[in-house]
Amino acid sequence: MIIEIAEDLDRLALARPRSELWGGPLSTAQYAERNIRLYAHPFGKAKIITWLARNNDGNLLTSLDTFEVKFRSGKEIVTGYHIASVYTPPDQRGHDHARKLLSTVLSKNPSALSILFSDLRPSYYEKLGYESFSMRENILSAQAVDRRGLETALDSKSFVKELANRKEFLTKPGVTVEYDELYLDWHIERFRYFSELTQKRLPTEIFWIGEHSGKLHPIASIPNFVSGNEEGMVLDGQCSHCINFLVNQAVLHGLPSARFWVEDRVAPNKIPMIRNAAVPWVDRQALDYW
């Protein structure tokens, strides 16, 4: 197995098979264009690597992306990795190539925390030290509901500060993404592309702080004009004020539904797994769309 870092052309070649698996409503060309944008973003350039494994004839055996991000794990801020887009060509499956490539990549920083979403049985990644945890996406129909919370828009810098300061997390230490403005903006880049594709305007206000039952709750809420969901990051998935805010934002942006994460049983095709966490509790809200 020869391991290389992908160049732009290698990534373009991967766009077709990846789009068939994960492109959803996007065409292959749109999926490729979206990925070019995300790799070209300053976060993508600095922090995302596409790893390839080939045989001696140069044929692709398997591939995956690593995103270097900061996590808060207990009281520590640590560097870690999201593992994404693990793809093995159909004629190469069943030879353990993906696990060998991932194992080599992880061996460069063996104690690093990492998270992935598996569409294989959990035991595949358990052999590398990953453990699954419960998490699923919750999709609620958009409806205008009576809001009793008070929300104020924030700029991204203030939002990052509010995320870092939230008291709930400090009383229940766990693992969460430690966002900075660049990584948040990288997520927004995806929604910018969807907005251009559908010729619908993104709102200028995306980040909020809610005063909910005497507590301050940071909320991120942005329309995904391709999926039809208002995509939410609510730091307390149980707070009805936060959830009502999201479904109202969906109405405001003309979307049928709002989507966010909850701590619950998982869908078998998207099992969240974590490795090297210092503490067992994982914050579900901050891991995927944001």
Ligand SMILES: [Zn+2]
């Ligand atoms: Zn709330």
